[in-house]
Amino acid sequence: MSDGDLGLSASVAIALGGMIGGGIYAVLGVVAGITMAATWAAFLLAGVVAVCAGYSYNALNALSDQRGGSVTFVQCYVGNSTLAGMVGWTLLFGYVGSMAMYAFAFAEFSVALGLPGSVAGLPTRPAVSVLAVAAFVALNLLGARTTGVAENVLVGLKLAILLAFGVLGLVYALEYGGAPLEFGVGRLATVGPIVAAAVSFVAFQGWQLLFYDQASIEDPVETIRTAVYISIPVAVLVYVLVGVVTVNLAPEALESHPHVALKDAASTMMSPYGLASAGAVALSVSALFSTGSAINATLFSAAHFAKGMLTDDLLPDDIGDADADGAPGRTVLLLGVVTAAFSAVGSLGAITSFASLSFIVVFGAMSYLAFRQRDAGEVSPLPPAVGAAGSALFFPLMLFNLYEREPNTFYTVLVVAAAVVAVELLYFERGYLEREIEQIERSANR
Structure with a gap:
């Protein structure tokens, strides 16, 4: 890809593609299990912290002479290769956790579509997760990737499906629900929505992938800045809408089988039209497509991110070849093996928490770095302060939630x-x- 190939629309598509789709299908059940009707507030709060982190990334990117992301920022503003490497490793673990989360959700919806829950007494879900990861590892080793035009179309389809789900769900709730919508206002004074926001944080990390592909973006500083400020609010809107609809239409499903509750909500909203089964199938197929494409895109980005770290001697040479054409094969295999193992043995709550913790640490650190630059240029201290404070609050609450649950x-x-x-x-x-x-x-x- 030559310099300046990607404009604003493609950049927004990349950012939204990293958030919309796989994230909501994977984390909704976990978040709703913590705070139920106040799920919308959790997504809103996580989105506010993500926007503040996005402001911090944009500020650091504008001030830096080097183009890059978290690792580059630490090298530029701190000058400590050890810290830069540790930030890079933390991000890689976050990517692995994200892919494991998507693979878990992929398998859950596969079972919901009709695969047996167990074979010969062994659960199907872990095997399907491993096979899904293996398939996308093979695709990446073959050099397959989505073109820019196709990415725009695919992201548009995912966004349209979820928006249609939300709008039709609201129509059903208002016309046929027979009861007012529940928003969990009574829970807003509790710590539940904050804990849930911390857990959901992994669903808001896709925008920062833009900072690792700046050579391919036209006028990267301004284009990325605008793309971040468009994509995160759109993701928040979709998550809030889907959360409100699912909590109100499928509360029993969120209690009994939360990982695929979206399917039950889709079935309910389409029942007045005699399309209950079709709604459930369409939503499940969309979930498979979204989580599968999320695995593929994250694996591609993580492998290229690791290649950059290999070039900077921030990863052992045994991990991969920094001079490889494209993503190093050994790197792709290693990421795939660790992801497959994690998805096979971990619970969705644990995987989601692990991935969110990684991004909370990195985004909080970048917000702190931006706050330190508040006297340089036109960096406002408020957004970085909110991003750093939010991350600092999320981290112990996440650990406490894991300890309790x-x-x-x-x-x-x-x-x-x-x-x-x-x-x-x-x-x-x-x-x-x-x-x-x-x-x-x-x-x-x-």
Whole structure:
């Protein structure tokens, strides 16, 4: 792709494609399980923090002489390769968690469409998740990717389907529901919507992929700025609309099988037209398409992001070849294997929480970096302050939610995080450690 190929519409499509579709199908059930009728408030709050993080990214990008994303910003404004590498590793774990989340939802909707729930006494869901990841790993190894025009069309279709779902759902609720819409106003004074907002944060991370493809974007600073400010509010609108409709039309489904409650809501809203089954099938097929394309797009972006880190010596050479034409094959395979394992053994709540934690850390750090630049140029201190404060609030609430709801996952996350940090420090500070060891050996030999 040559310089300046992508304009504003394509950039908005990329940003929305990273948020709309896979995210809502995967996280809605988890979020609604925490705060039910106030689900809309959780999405709104998460969207506010995401917009503030987006402002921070745009501010850092405008001030920097280098074009890039989180890792570049840390290198530029902090000058610490260890911190830059740790931010990059955290993002990669977030991408893995996102793909595992999409693969989980893909399998759930596959079962909802008619696949048996178990075969020979073994659950089908983990196997389907693994097979889905394997299929998209194979596609990426073959070099398949969506063209810019096709991406615009596909994102438009996903957006249209979800908007139609929301509008028809509201029509049904107002005309046939027989009861006023529930908005969970009584829950707004509790911590539930804030915890749910933190859990849903992973559904708002797709826009930052734009910062890693700036060489292909016309007038990247201004185009990305505008695309971010368009895409995040649109995603918030869709999530709020879908959340209100699903909570009001399928409350029992959210209790019994929350991961595919959208299907039940679609069936309910189409029942007056005699199309209940068709509505459920159409929504499920849309979910398969959306979550599948989300796996493919995230794997493609994550592999190229990792390639950039390999070039900067921020990942071991064994991970992949930085000089490879396109995404390094070993990198794609490694990301796929870790994603498949994660999707097979993790619960959707745990996977979603893990991915959201990763992006909360990175987005909060970038907001803090932008706040530090408040005296430079025209950087307003308020949005970065809100982004950093929101992330700082989300992080402990996320951990507390994991501890309360899935204590085993909570301890697993702590152990994994500690192990990852230890490996990162050993890798990035290996030169310092080698010098210290040599000094100790020389002292011992005297």
